[in-house]
Amino acid sequence: MRPALLDLVGTMTDDDLPAYLYDLPGLREHVRAIRSALPERVELLYAAKANSDPRILRALAGHVDGFEVASGGELSHVRSLVPGAPIAFGGPGKTETELTCALNSGVERLHIESEHELRLLTTVLGDGLAEILLRVNPPVGLGEVALAMGGRPGPFGMDPAQLDHCLEVIASDPRVRLHGLHFHLASGLRARAQLALVDKILTWAQDWAHGRGVDLAEVNVGGGMGVDYSAPHKVFDWPAFGAGLRPLLARHPHLTLRVEPGRSITAYCGWYVTQVLDIKFSRGQAFAVLRGGTHHLRTPAAKQHDQPFEVIPDDEWLPSWNRPEARDEPVTLVGQLCTPKDVLARAVMVDRLRVGDRVAFAMAGAYAWNISHHDFLMHPHPTFHHVEDVEVSVPGRHAHQTS
Numbered sequence: 001m002r003p004a005l006l007d008l009v010g011t012m013t014d015d016d017l018p019a020y021l022y023d024l025p026g027l028r029e030h031v032r033a034i035r036s037a038l039p040e041r042v043e044l045l046y047a048a049k050a051n052s053d054p055r056i057l058r059a060l061a062g063h064v065d066g067f068e069v070a071s072g073g074e075l076s077h078v079r080s081l082v083p084g085a086p087i088a089f090g091g092p093g094k095t096e097t098e099l100t101c102a103l104n105s106g107v108e109r110l111h112i113e114s115e116h117e118l119r120l121l122t123t124v125l126g127d128g129l130a131e132i133l134l135r136v137n138p139p140v141g142l143g144e145v146a147l148a149m150g151g152r153p154g155p156f157g158m159d160p161a162q163l164d165h166c167l168e169v170i171a172s173d174p175r176v177r178l179h180g181l182h183f184h185l186a187s188g189l190r191a192r193a194q195l196a197l198v199d200k201i202l203t204w205a206q207d208w209a210h211g212r213g214v215d216l217a218e219v220n221v222g223g224g225m226g227v228d229y230s231a232p233h234k235v236f237d238w239p240a241f242g243a244g245l246r247p248l249l250a251r252h253p254h255l256t257l258r259v260e261p262g263r264s265i266t267a268y269c270g271w272y273v274t275q276v277l278d279i280k281f282s283r284g285q286a287f288a289v290l291r292g293g294t295h296h297l298r299t300p301a302a303k304q305h306d307q308p309f310e311v312i313p314d315d316e317w318l319p320s321w322n323r324p325e326a327r328d329e330p331v332t333l334v335g336q337l338c339t340p341k342d343v344l345a346r347a348v349m350v351d352r353l354r355v356g357d358r359v360a361f362a363m364a365g366a367y368a369w370n371i372s373h374h375d376f377l378m379h380p381h382p383t384f385h386h387v388e389d390v391e392v393s394v395p396g397r398h399a400h401q402t403s
């Protein structure tokens with residue numbers, strides 16, 4: 001944890017915990033590095049579903065080329081926070097109301113998920129025009145991936161045969177302009193695998209377009225850039241990805257390529273900080289019960305991983321009895337919920353963990369608070385802090401602001 005964040009944790013009372021800390025300078029630095037690793041012809045959208053916290057969205061504006069939203073709610077949220085930013089609206093099951101809102105609010109692109117959705121769009125278009133991408137589920141092999149959303153039967157996008165029906169609808173309606181194709185097939189890929197997938201997608205898209213005399217201006221290859229929760233410092237290799245895209249782009253000189261990652265942009269900027277309430281031993285195994293739990297940070301339950309963490313020792317101990325502790329042994333870190341699924345990290349070795357110590361879970365900036373079941377058991381919600389600090393070069397002196 002960066003010193004500025006650690007300083008902030010030091011000022012917090014127990015009642016401030018659990019707390020989400022968002023490192024906004026760290027986020028900006030990260031997204032700047034991503035942007036500069038990508039060729040100019042690649043447009044970088046942020047998938048707001050990963051974390052739509054207002055200050056995170058504002059911190060990203062100016063560093064990304066736009067935002068991808070997947071509901072009417074996300075659309076109006078992003079529109080109001082970053083007015084003027086280009087927005088692509090995707091996601092399955094769009095309602096008439098959502099399509100109408102999208103048109104009224106001037107979204108730049110609509111990602112159409114099916115022939116039915118396209119026909120629905122034509123019924124609400126009125127005198128308007130729509131720039132669309134058709135979302136495809138192409139027959140490309142994915143191999144081992146963390147989460148597959150295409151390349152196999154599924155509710156996302158459409159089978160290639162449906163595209164031809166969509167072309168007929170588009171040909172008969174001058175208000176609809178086919179700008180390109182959209183793909184989001186998998187999550188959790190490393191740079192080399194992601195490049196191989198982009199290569200397959202572009203080849204498939206160009207073959208499809210040539211076969212039908214369609215002029216593709218844009219291909220959006222989605223997000224899914226890998227985030228390795230077991231190795232917080234091993235981030236997706238954006239420089240290798242960017243370098244590998246250049247020869248692919250050279251083969252498709254008239255195409256704009258879009259990517260729309262979420263997790264790999266914001267995962268690293270978030271911390272969930274909490275405190276050990278109890279340490280127990282059951283049949284010889286150590287359990288640390290923490291304030292909060294997976295109703296605040298569902299990520300480890302959703303992805304079935306151990307959320308990486310740091311222990312922040314707290315040496316103050318006032319009660320008259322011995323402080324329960326675990327030493328040099330594996331500990332399972334659980335929350336306060338009455339379910340065995342409330343596990344944040346399982347049997348992880350610790351040097352020492354005591355009641356009262358604080359625990360800072362890293363990589364809590366994406367699919368974390370916003371995907372959690374906040375009100376289960378009615379524990380208090382965490383506090384939220386956006387660190388907007390200017391690092392001072394003198395060791396130990398850091399200024400920060402929080403909200």
Ligand SMILES: Cc1ncc(COP(=O)(O)O)c(C=O)c1O
Nearest residue numbers: 047184187223224225261262263
């Ligand atoms: C269409 C689409 N685009 C982008 C994303 C972002 O994916 P990730 O957060 O894995 O980068 C998702 C995630 O589900 C998605 O469904």
